[in-house]
Amino acid sequence: MSNFHIGVDLGGTHLRAALVNTQDGQILTSQKEPTHAHEGHQPVMERMVYLIQAVLQEAGIPIENIGGIGVGVPGTPDLLTGDVKFLPNLPGNWRDVPLSRFLNQQLKLPVYLLNDVRCVALAEWRFGAGRGVENMVCYAIGTGIGGGVVLNGKLHLGIDGTAGELGHQVVELNGVPCGCGGRGCLEMYASGPAIAAMGAKFVLHGHTTRIGELVNYDIGKITAATVVIAANEGDPTAQFILQQAGSYLGIAVSSVIVTLSPQKIVFGGGVAEAGDLLLGPVRKTIIERVHMVPLDKVQFVRAELGNQAGLVGAAYWPVVCTQK
Numbered sequence: 285m286s287n288f289h290i291g292v293d294l295g296g297t298h299l300r301a302a303l304v305n306t307q308d309g310q311i312l313t314s315q316k317e318p319t320h321a322h323e324g325h326q327p328v329m330e331r332m333v334y335l336i337q338a339v340l341q342e343a344g345i346p347i348e349n350i351g352g353i354g355v356g357v358p359g360t361p362d363l364l365t366g367d368v369k370f371l372p373n374l375p376g377n378w379r380d381v382p383l384s385r386f387l388n389q390q391l392k393l394p395v396y397l398l399n400d401v402r403c404v405a406l407a408e409w410r411f412g413a414g415r416g417v418e419n420m421v422c423y424a425i426g427t428g429i430g431g432g433v434v435l436n437g438k439l440h441l442g443i444d445g446t447a448g449e450l451g452h453q454v455v456e457l458n459g460v461p462c463g464c465g466g467r468g469c470l471e472m473y474a475s476g477p478a479i480a481a482m483g484a485k486f487v488l489h490g491h492t493t494r495i496g497e498l499v500n501y502d503i504g505k506i507t508a509a510t511v512v513i514a515a516n517e518g519d520p521t522a523q524f525i526l527q528q529a530g531s532y533l534g535i536a537v538s539s540v541i542v543t544l545s546p547q548k549i550v551f552g553g554g555v556a557e558a559g560d561l562l563l564g565p566v567r568k569t570i571i572e573r574v575h576m577v578p579l580d581k582v583q584f585v586r587a588e589l590g591n592q593a594g595l596v597g598a599a600y601w602p603v604v605c606t607q608k
Contacts, residue, residue, distance in 0.1 A: 286351035288312075290336055290393075291599030293356050293400060295319060296373055299328070301335040302592075303343045304599035306351070309411030311592060313343045324376040325368075329383060333390045352394040352602030353387060354403070356594045361397035363445045368397070372463070396605045402448055403597030404587075405432020406439050408550050410600055412588040417547040421540050422587070423450055423533070426553035429471045433544065439604065451475065453536040473532040476508035476555050482525045483511040493521035512558045523561065530562045534569025541570065545577050552587030559586075 287307045293300040302314035315338050317331055332355075340347055355361075359371035359378070366384020384395040398406075405414075405422035409432075414420040420434040429451030433440040440447045451471035452464050459468025472478055483506045487496040494514035499505040514522035537549060551563060567584060589596060 286349055288345060288349055289351045289599040289602050290339065290353040291356070291403075291595040291597070291601075292332060292336065292353065293403075293594045293598060294328070294332070294358060294371075294374075295400075296321060296358065299331055299335055300595055301332070301339045302595040302599065303339050303345065303350075304596055306600050306603050309407065309589075309596050309600070311595065313339055314595065315339050315342065319374075321374045321376055325378055325381045325383075328376075329381075329386050333387065336387075336391060347391065347393065350393055352396065352606070353391065354598035354601035355383065355387070355395065355397050356400035356403035356598040356601075357383070357397055358400045361399065361445065363397065363441065366395060366397050394602060394606075396602045398598065398601045399430075399445060399448070400594050400598075401430030402432045402439065402441075402445070403595075403601065404430075404552060404589075404593040405434065405448065405550075405597070406600055406604070407589055407593040407597030408552065408587050409434045409439070411596060412593065413550045413552075413585045414548050419544065419546040420548045420550060421450070421537075421544060421546045422448075422550040422552065423537070423556075424553040424587075425475065425533070425551065425555040427476050429475050429553075433546075435544065450536065450540070453539060455532045455535045470532060470536045474529040474536075474555075479508040479511050479525060479529050479555065480506050482528070483508075483514075483522065486521050486525070491521050494519040495522055508555050508558075512561065515558070515561050526558055526561045527565045529555075530565025531569050533562070534566040535573070537566060538570050538573040541574050541577050541579075541582060546582065548583045548585060550585055550587050552589075552593065556586060 298316045300316040303312045360369040368381040371378035387395045401424045408414045418437045422432045424430045431450030432448040452469045454468045456468035462469035483495045484503045511522045
């Protein structure tokens with residue numbers, strides 16, 4: 285089987301495609317285009333074909349030397365049919381879209397779909413911070429909170445590939461409503477928008493804090509990164525916000541640890557760039573709450589592959605699928 289595979293990341297802002305050596309996880313060449321999702325799914329799929337062809341042309345590798353295409357989608361794919369069942373955050377009608385079939389017809393290569401954050405987890409386990417262990421949990425903390433679970437050396441998919449929705453663990457009984465339809469989900473307390481909202485709330489309430497100063501008191505410009513900058517400068521309010529978010533994240537991770545007993549917990553995504561300001565409270569909460577699993581045997585690590593993880597994981601997914 286070929287060691288060369290194509291990974292595609294279907295993002296809300298950009299489409300990205302890469303040629304990946306799936307022996308070592310190295311990206312050989314990559315390209316991106318604006319998604320223009322507002323135009324609907326058909327033009328997006330056609331741009332995807334163009335992008336893949338451009339990557340192959342740049343690499344100078346004949347298409348017959350490619351083992352397959354993996355596509356990370358920000359929603360729910362049907363892993364058996366290769367249809368996109370639902371993409372909640374992309375404009376247009378993405379229900380039951382035959383994405384795999386379309387790409388296969390255009391490019392004559394096998395195509396496999398996977399949730400985009402599961403792609404991240406797969407890449408970190410095979411080539412990044414999780415390599416070398418049989419059991420790993422990955423949290424991707426950004427605009428939302430997603431994740432993935434590896435058990436006994438295999439990406440755990442659960443029913444219809446839904447295993448790993450770690451942002452929807454309930455951390456606050458009768459908490460605020462979540463977009464998923466539930467209440468009190470982790471995503472509402474520790475994601476980037478949740479941290480930004482807490483920062484805005486403190487500024488609106490008149491607290492003296494660097495958060496407001498950094499954006500000239502334009503509340504709409506406050507982001508999680510604003511809060512992190514203020515916290516790094518020693519601002520007590522910003523540090524408190526990250527402590528609160530980290531504590532909620534620690535509650536969720538504690539439940540995962542006592543349920544799965546993983547060897548590694550990997551933290552990725554833009555919010556994880558806060559480092560110990562966020563992850564320190566996570567560890568503190570875990571130590572306070574977990575007593576049935578030997579924590580000295582659980583490693584807490586930062587993700588290694590950055591924003592390339594989704595592409596690498598998508599490219600590796602066809603390898604996993606053909607090994608079954």
